[in-house]
Amino acid sequence: MNDIAHNLAQVRDKILSAAARCGRDSEEVTLLAVSKTKPASAIEEAIAAGQRAFGENYVQEGVDKIRYFQEAGHRDLQWHFIGPLQSNKSRLVAEHFDWCHTVDRLKIATRLSEQRPADKPPLNVLIQINISDEQSKSGIPLASLDALAAEIVELPGIQLRGLMAIPAPETEYERQFAVARQMAVAFAELKTRYPTVDTLSLGMSDDMDAAIAAGSTMVRIGTAIFGARDYTKNKGN
Template sequence: MNQRQHSAIAENLQQVRERIASSAALCERSPEEITLLAVSKTKPASAIEEAITAGQLAFGENYVQEGVEKVAAFSNHQPPLVWHFIGPLQSNKSRLVAENFDWCHTLDRLKIAQRLNEQRPKDKAPLQVLIQVNISDEQSKSGISLAEVPQLAADIAAMPHLMLRGLMAIPAAETDYDSQLAVFRQMTEAFNSLKLSYPQIDTLSMGMTDDMPAAIAAGSTMVRIGTAIFGARDYSA
């Protein structure tokens, strides 16, 4: 990676942080309420290193094996990086997530929750988890319906090696801001309802490069940004 690409990631991060701050200001929120998760899937360790140099410590990975390799590569970094698994999770990969990641955003089945709870090393802090909601009811996407959230939340809350922190969603792509906002507000309503029962709930993970302003206006506390930081992904490898 040459110096021009290096500086581009730092510049991109600064621009994203400024976008977060301006979006927050428009709805009278503090930018400190919103965590920036840098989505580093398919990106090399050198790109992550440049993001770290620019002050980024929280990273999201979609592919288990790739993510585990990156967690290992940066395991001695100080201060420690925070690794979030944000991709669909199959049963046969649950142990790798339980043993290596700090967060899992995509919990949508009791079976997976039980496996993660059993497989989380006892010498590690509980795995921080979010319930994924299929808010747009898309056949192609993971997640449960809003109606199913209370039961799964209750099941997770009883598991000693998981810590339920909130909800995550990937709505259907909408170019219209008002349409984006309407969907995100459904998530916020569910999030606020869940907080009444579970005081530790504090994370609403929604908003990506193309819909971040609407997500922040609706109440997102964590935005997942990849392309705007690292550039377009190359899936040809």
């Protein structure tokens, strides 16, 4: 077993254990492998180990990988855009990705809807919540969620699937859980209004246990699968 396959098995075991501790079925939690800055060869190893959902932060890098794997015959992969999205890059996301986790304003949502090719299913989108109220992070406050959600569900080229957040780092489990519960409550309320809502993208390597206990349905794991990243290759993406 190679390193990536071994790492994936370990992460899956951790998801299984975290779900079991809070009485959930691990099948309710999707593992999104964050492959940003990693070469196609690393993704190929993850695919060989059964991974199908991948997250990319840089638009052009992600598009290049999507094209590469489509040409290689991998048509069953799911590609998630999980980075900040600028208006001038929205067309590439709309045309190539399956999901966008970082919708935080109507302008971006409208562009994604208008630019989604007619021969593709609607782009799955998540509204990004700035749950820790950090100025350095994208996302909207929870107080703005209802209004934005009501506007997004009217757009034909995209489909609202739920919420995403990147909480501020916390070392204590209780604090991690408290923040994750805020997201889970908002997610539950959104589900009661919109039948397409089924995804709470929350939790990374350091807070995955608390996120799953709170109700996350998708965890985003990168370094624990692929190892440390080299960011010098991605300037300007």
